[in-house]
Amino acid sequence: MGKRKQKKADQFDSSDADSVSSSSTAFSELTLAQETERVDSQEFSLGNYLDALYEKRGSTREKALIGLLSAFEGAVLLDFIESRCITLLHQYLNSIKRGSATEVCLAARAIGFLSITAGNGDNTHEIMEDSMPSLSRALISGPDAVRISVLDCLAIITFVGSNNWEETETVMKIMWEIIHPKSLSKAGTIIKPSSAVLVGALSAWSFLLTTLHGWRIDLDMWTEMISFLCNLLENGERAVRIAAGETIAVIFEIVVAGKLSSLTSDLGSTEDIRGKPKWFIYLLSLKEKIMLLVSNLSMEAGGKGIDKKCLNMQRDTFQKIYDYLKEGDQPMTSLKLSKKQGVLTTSTWTELIQLNFLKHFLGSGFLKHAQDNDFLHDVFDLKPDAENGLSASQKRIFRSSGDRERTVVLNKDRRMGQIRKGAIMSVDEE
Structure with missing residues (x-):
């Protein structure tokens, strides 16, 4: 039976x-x-x-x-x-x-x-x-x-x-002419951009600045730019102030701390400035003015009818800028992409500006491109998803193959554990 x-x-x-x-x-x-x-x-x-x-x-x-x-x-x-x-x-x-x-x-x-x-x-x-x-x-x-x-x-x-940098610089000059127009119109007045265009130009310009590598040092140019941006911090439009502040942070990270480091000592100290070149003293005074403005903007009081979300964004941004200029603390951010690729993290102003601009441009497509686009993998040093580009049936085969490999490893570990356990029991019996 x-x-x-x-x-x-x-x-x-x-x-x-x-x-x-x-x-x-x-x-x-x-x-x-x-x-x-x-x-x-x-x-x-x-x-x-x-x-x-x-x-x-x-x-x-x-x-x-x-x-x-x-x-x-x-x-x-x-x-x-x-x-x-x-x-x-x-x-x-x-x-x-x-x-x-x-x-x-x-x-x-x-x-x-x-x-x-x-x-x-x-x-x-x-x-x-x-x-x-x-x-x-x-x-x-x-x-x-x-x-x-x-x-x-x-x-x-x-x-x-x-x-190359020359090509990038040419485009940045076009953008800077919008940010800081110097030419006069036929009527004899300077044509100023609207606040929205100014914010767009500042964001685009600072985004390209993050690619800065080799260049000729023009101290007058950079101090003039920082001075102009410093004045924008006093602009009535909150979005303009935020864009100008982020641009200043990138300039100090890349240009002042990076490219001018061989020409400067400590910009955080006012001691022993005698004998320093005029541009250094001017840059030091600019930094002091910027820090005062940034500190005030990070603590700006609210009021009736003020957009609280935008105000909080301003406070948060300028607190990060103040911490960086004062103590050298970098802005830390993280963004979850997927289970396999994990989290995209930024730890410098350069990375943060790049992330924010690409998120702004790609919109709803950012997450998909961050997961599957090789170019973004290179920009943010991301590990590509092994299933990228596979069809649904190919993904199932890939996953089942991975499951089999994991099973083999687990079985091997289990057997080794049993062998070790048996060896210990044998010793105890002796």
Whole structure:
């Protein structure tokens, strides 16, 4: 009776295994087919968006740009742009040349996404070079929304595509002319940017400053810049003050503490300044003024009708700047990306400015690009996800393979533990 039951059980196990295997195979094939269909459907949609960029109707091109931006936010589309990168670029530039303000803003952001998706290489340098003339014209003549979008785009394509500091410096000079205009208009008055444009220009300029490497020291230039930024700390617009403060922090980190360290002693001390060059004494006085302003801004009182969220942001930002200028304490931040990649951390003003700007530009696409974009992995020194680029069926195979490896290791550890336990028991018995 026992044997008959065993036989019945064996028969059941065999058929059950075949059934499970068959179901598993069918499920895998179905999933693979669905995954292929999804990829093909996305490729079809992206192709339609690209075709629509050739249309004469502006509203049609705008809808196509919105569709493309949504796709580029949701995934790192390297395969799609591999043979279409320059084609996409030229259509985006065409939208900037002849489109409405809305279309220009969308196209500028699309160029930035194209560059950051392509990453380092010849294509991104070509994107930067080919885009500069059209973007520069739009920056001069466009409304505020256009100018802000173009500033963001210029910052991104230069950050990704610049081959040397001279190229980056050229773009930064264009931005600084917006921040601190010196030329007079025909009416004889200085054309000042709006607060929104000024904030955009300061953010873009300081973002590019974080790439500073080799350069010629121009002490007059840097002290003039710091002096002007110091004056902006007294601006009535809170957003302008915050942007100016962060820019000052980056300048002190990279230029003063980094590049001028061989020419300066301790800027934190007013002792024995006799015999120091005039620029050093001036820079020291600027730092003292900045610290006083920063300290006051970190403790600014609230009041009725004040935006508390923005006020708290100002207090927090300027407390960090004060701690850095006073004690050298760096701003520490962290951002969780995924279980496998863990947490993205920053520990310098350079890293914080880069993180904030890229989060601002990528918007809802930041997390996806931080997880899957090789360029961002290089910027933030992130470990890429091993499952990046795999289909759903490939991910299951990869995970099951990892599970098997973990099982083997656990079994080996268990056996070794049993051997050690047996050896201890043998010793005790002796």
